[in-house]
Structures are given as structure tokens and as C-alpha cells.
Amino acid sequence: MKLTILGCHSATPRAHHHPTSQVLEMKGHMFLIDCGEGTQVQLRKNKVKFSRIKHIFISHLHGDHFFGLVGLISTFRLLGREAELHVYGPKGIKEAITLQLKLGNSWTNFPLLFHELEQTSSEIIFEDDVVRVTTIPLDHRVYTNGFLFQEKEGLRKLNIEAAIEAKIDSSYFQKLKQGHDVKNREGVQISNETVTFSPEQPLSYAFCSDTVYYPQIVEQIKHATVLYHEATFLTSHEHLCEKTKHSTAEQAAKIAAMAGVGHLILGHYSGRYADLELFKEEAQVYFEEVALAGDGKVFEYD
Amino acid sequence: MKLTILGCHSATPRAHHHPTSQVLEMKGHMFLIDCGEGTQVQLRKNKVKFSRIKHIFISHLHGDHFFGLVGLISTFRLLGREAELHVYGPKGIKEAITLQLKLGNSWTNFPLLFHELEQTSSEIIFEDDVVRVTTIPLDHRVYTNGFLFQEKEGLRKLNIEAAIEAKIDSSYFQKLKQGHDVKNREGVQISNETVTFSPEQPLSYAFCSDTVYYPQIVEQIKHATVLYHEATFLTSHEHLCEKTKHSTAEQAAKIAAMAGVGHLILGHYSGRYADLELFKEEAQVYFEEVALAGDGKVFEYD
Secondary structure, X not given: OEEEEEEOEOOOOEOOEOOOEEEEEEXXXXXEEOOOOOHHHXXXXXXXXXXXXXXXXXXXXXXXXXXXXXXXXXXXXXXXXXXXXXXXXXXXXXXXXXXXXXXXXXXXXXXXXXXXXXXXXXXXXXXXXXXEEEEEEOOOOOOOEEEEEEEXXXXXXXXXXXXXXXXXXXXXXXXXXOOOOEEOOOOXXXXXXXXXXXXXXXXXXXXXXXXXXXXXXXXXXXXXXXXXXXXXXXXXXHHHHHHXXXXXXXXXXXXXXXXXXXEEEEEOEOOOOOOOHHHHHHHHOOOOOEEEOOOOOEXXXX | OEEEEEEOEOOOOEOOEOOOEEEXXXXXXXXXXXXXXXXXXXXXXXXXXXXXXXXEEOOOOOHHHHOOHHHHHHHHHHOOOOOOEEEEEEOOHHHHHHHHHHHOOOOOOOOEEEEEEOOOOOOEEEEOOXXXXXXXXXXXXXXXXXEEEEEOOOOOXXXXXXXXXXXXXXXXXXXXXXXXXXXXXXXXXXXXXXXXEOOOOOOEEEEEOOOOOOHXXXXXXXXXXXXXXXXXXXXXXXXHHHHXXXXXXXXXXXXXXXXXXXXXXXXXXXXXXXXXXXXXXXXXXOOOOEEEOOOOOEEEOO
């Protein structure tokens, strides 16, 4: 699992401060999460192959999370894309994008499929054999979802030496991988766990931005491998959180601790702070495994 | 008159190739012309004070000319702007911008005034004591206008020594500047041109992008101080012009020559050309005073 931060700053884009966008590589998928203005340039700078992006998830319709989407879609068109593109985001996103394409008389040649979200409870929005994506309803100034990306548990791994030793015919190997007990060539029942290893532990990534401190999400993101949680402010500006519906680094760390996640990544910093290390220091009082997002930073997990 | 090129490349933004946007400073005004994605970052890089921009002119609704507008307007809002902002552009622009602001529940606190254009003949769209802005109808794949920015002729300049010599009372000086003849203290009629100098020659700037070769514009832009004309292709790709409704460097130069402008600036280059000097060489066969636009380049005229 590999996470590339394209942008992680709040509000207005600047030369070296890009608004929210991330690429998550999971089980062969390349998911784009949020798409602030300038995301297509950040994708190029970070050498992400445009054609590998088939699913884009938009948390909410504030400009710093979606103003780059229409430009990216237009570029896909100019590059002659043919593959389907799926966009998941709040109701209204389809009209906003299609209106602009229509005005430019530049409808896409590739299928552009919108999955508009309006539920306030969690729902599965994408699923295939290897991955499941679920919304994490958040509490922000407009309708907002985080997203939980979960690998599915894979097949068990064959202990090939033990299987031969146990005289199991190779035609049964697939059944063993699927977790079944089988009979060996002598008709003896062989218990699955004596000839297989457990599958790799599935990884998961919880993206939670933007939101006020919202402990209701803890249950859903419990034991996630990685949690990205917004930390717009330090505690010194906690009084701004309720009005703006943002969180502090301390609050993000408390969510991470309660959920018992493996790692916490902070981002969506307000432009008022020159020294981002303070976010890490503040969070580590409550949760040890903290990293700071940075534009262009890459995180890998296995 | 000062022109700052923020971006001058066609189609998709890249790390060092920005889509169309320019700032024209004329008689105290700071006009923003077109606003491709990333324009707000280019404005910051080029140290343009956001608060000085009060009028934005959008030629047409292709993404590389207007996808940066909604982000710029949002940033104005976040910066606490209070001054009016006037946006001139094709019909539909108001709906596209306001829909996105509405979806983000982030309407501006400052007056945002749209002047939607749909005439296919030239019209004056802005005028005050010192400047006039007129549309230049162009021929592109969608409804498109260029813009002609014209300084108005200023007051005549007083030849103060000659006026004293002619015994004219200073209370008549303003009348002299306005071009009137006056009587001196002895009741003798004094001819204006004997005691004043001609006003400065008013400057003008014609912005013409995007368009196919379109000689109909020549009459309107005749003797303009500066013409910016798109040159998407070299003549080697002239066969693409009719379908895409773009021009070659040669065609731009022919327009400049027919109109007898002072200077020609080329831009909107297709991404297929590595060596932009070829545009200049091609154009100079037909018109000598050619310059190449470049992102961040500044042109000054007086």
C-alpha cells in the first residue's frame, strides 16, 4: 500500500502549498482522493500515470478539495483517454462538472460516470475482489465524507513441503488456499492449518478530511493500518474549530489513539503556521506513531 | 502600458507551461485577461497584488482560459476582499461560477458582478474617463471574443513658458489643456496650439485568442500599439487550423501586417513544439516587430 501526498494544505493554493489531493495505490488500484486546483500538475510532477486513475473520490465540495477536477477530466479528454472514469462525491458534483464541459462544448469521449453521495450513514461505494471502499460520514460546514479503503483478506498460502509430506494431490491445492480441509491420496482427512499459512494481513487506509473533532468515526476506523486525519489548527487556536468545523493536531491524535490505528498522518494545515513540527509534537503527547503529510511525500506500508 | 504574461501555452497545464492568462496595466487599471487553471499561483509568483484586480475578461469557455476563475474568486473571498469584482465573459459563465460557489456554501462577501456577452458584433463593455474596452468577435469552436483595450486621448500639455509670454491668466490654463482658444489679459485671442503641446499618443492593446485566421478583425485593430495574436501552430501544421479553429504564426503575422500594428506578440503554442524560436522566424517573414510570449515575461510600452 502506497500513499502519495500531492497536496495537504488548507485553503488557497500557493507556489509550494498545494490544496488537498492524494493518490492511494492498493492491490493494483490507483485511487485519487480529492482534487484541489493544480492537482493535474502535481500528478505530473510526481510521475503518476494518468491512465492508471480510474476512480476519483471527492470528500466535499469546497474549492480546495475539488476545483482541480474539471481540469483533470478535460486533460484526460485531450490525451485521448478511452477508459471509464468513476467519480464519487457529494450530490451536485455531476452538474458542476458537466455544466462546465458543456459550456466549452468539450464533452468527454470516454465514459464519465458519477456516483453522487447524499447518505449521512456509512455506505459501501466501491467493491471488487480485492478492495472495498466505504464512506466515513464527517462533520464539516458542508456535506462531507471521509473514505475507508480496505484490502480484502487474500487466499491462504500453501506450505508446499507440508502438503507433499501429507500426500495431498496437487489438484486440491486451490481448495487448500481457499481454507478448506481435504483428503490425501490415502483418504485421510488433513486439517487445513497444518499445510497452509495465514494470508497476509489486509491493510486499510482511512482518509478523514475535513472534519471537526468527531469521535463517532472511531468505531468505523478501528485498527486501520493508517489514518490520515486533518489537523488544521494547533490547540492554541482550538476556539476556531467549532466555527470552521476543523480539528486540532491533539484532537486528531486522540481519534487515532481511541481507534488504535497503526499510523497517523496529519495534514490540511492552516497557512498561519510556519513550523509544522509543532503539529507532530502536539499529537505525539497522545499518540506516538505520527507523521506529517507534505506535498510530494510518499508513505509505504506492508 | 505594461503587459505581464502569466501563461501562454495551449491546452493542458504542466509544471512550467501555464494556460492562458495575462495582466494588463493601463492608466491605473489592472485588467486580468483569461484565467486558466493555476492563474492565482501565477499571480502570486509574479507579485501581482490581488486587490488591484477589479475587472476580469474571459475570452471563451474552454478550460485553458477559465478553469482558474472560480478558484481565484474563492481566494479573494478567503482574503476578505470587499471591493467589487467585474467579470466579463460569454453567457453561461455566471451559472458555472455561482453553481460551484453555492455547492461549497461559500458565496462571496464582496459584490461579484457578471457581464455576460453574447453579441456577435463588437461592443463596448467597459468605459471610464481614461480607458475603453471593446470586444473583438473571433472565430473559434465556441463563442469567443478578443478584447481591444484603448487609452483615451488625455488633456493637452501646457507650454507654461509660452502661456506666460502670451500673458494668459492662469485661471485659463485648464481651458487650454482642454484644447480651447482663450483671450489673454489684453483681450487678444490666443490660438491654443501656440501655447500647448499635443497630448501623449494613447496606447492600445488588442488581445486575440483563440481564433482561426480571421481578417475581419483587421479593421478594428488597425494601428493598435500591440497585438497579441494566438499562434497555436507553425505552417507545417496549417492543415489542423480549420478543424481546431486556430492560427499559425504566419497567419498571425499577416493580420499584424494588414492592421499595421506597432508590435506583435505570439502565444498559445501547441505543446508539440520544442523550439518556439521557429514561431518568431516564421512570423518575421511577414512582420518584423515580433516577440514571443513566455510565462512570466513582461512587456512595457510608452
